[in-house]
Amino acid sequence: xxxxxxxxxxxxxxxxxxxxxxxxxxxxxxxxxxxxxxxxxxxxxxxxxxxxxxxxxxxxxxxxxxxxxxxxxxxxxxxxxxxxxxxxxxxxxxxxxxxxxxxxxxxxxxxxxxxxxxxxxxxxxxxxxxxxxxxxxxxxxxxxxxxxxxxxxxxxxxxxxxxxxxxxxxxxxxxxxxxxxxxxxxxxxxxxxxxxxxxxxxxxxxxx
Numbered sequence: 001x002x003x004x005x006x007x008x009x010x011x012x013x014x015x016x017x018x019x020x021x022x023x024x025x026x027x028x029x030x031x032x033x034x035x036x037x038x039x040x041x042x043x044x045x046x047x048x049x050x051x052x053x054x055x056x057x058x059x060x061x062x063x064x065x066x067x068x069x070x071x072x073x074x075x076x077x078x079x080x081x082x083x084x085x086x087x088x089x090x091x092x093x094x095x096x097x098x099x100x101x102x103x104x105x106x107x108x109x110x111x112x113x114x115x116x117x118x119x120x121x122x123x124x125x126x127x128x129x130x131x132x133x134x135x136x137x138x139x140x141x142x143x144x145x146x147x148x149x150x151x152x153x154x155x156x157x158x159x160x161x162x163x164x165x166x167x168x169x170x171x172x173x174x175x176x177x178x179x180x181x182x183x184x185x186x187x188x189x190x191x192x193x194x195x196x197x198x199x200x201x202x203x204x205x206x207x208x
């Protein structure tokens with residue numbers, strides 16, 4: 001089995017006094033992630049850089065409110081953001097039972113009292129209150145993701161989707177969905193320049 005990537009220097013500054021929680025989560029994911037089908041067999045040598053740091057970089061963009069994470073899977077970015085931002089409450093929305101069991105177990109193991117796990121598809125999720133913001137990483141194209149998630153967010157709330165290098169192409173292809181959803185302040189935020197080899201690109205928009 002490939003060795004786990006050494007912790008990069010940037011991790012400590014991203015997580016501050018909660019770095020030990022990030023280390024524990026990364027260790028648990030490295031130990032059980034492949035067995036549970038949460039990460040692929042080639043991810044250990046780049047787990048910190050490609051996944052943990054990548055998911056922590058948007059943490060300053062979160063409000064101190066209720067943030068949903070659609071298709072939370074292994075907890076990337078939901079559990080990482082819950083560690084980095086204890087003042088935000090993360091609602092992890094995931095349809096697969098095996099993954100919701102992992103998310104529930106891991107948040108309890110880490111003592112994260114700012115996490116709620118909801119087993120549902122985004123379009124079927126029934127929340128007790130609208131979200132202030134919703135995020136997703138590697139779920140589906142913006143043209144599909146926007147209509148799926150809009151009903152879960154309050155007016156004035158935000159979409160915050162982590163995307164790949166072709167994010168601008170996705171935005172172009174999603175113009176109809178963007179107009180229909182009346183999104184404003186649409187932008188791409190690029191994070192990590194000069195501090196990590198894996199840049200984080202975030203599609204950000206306000207729900208009117």
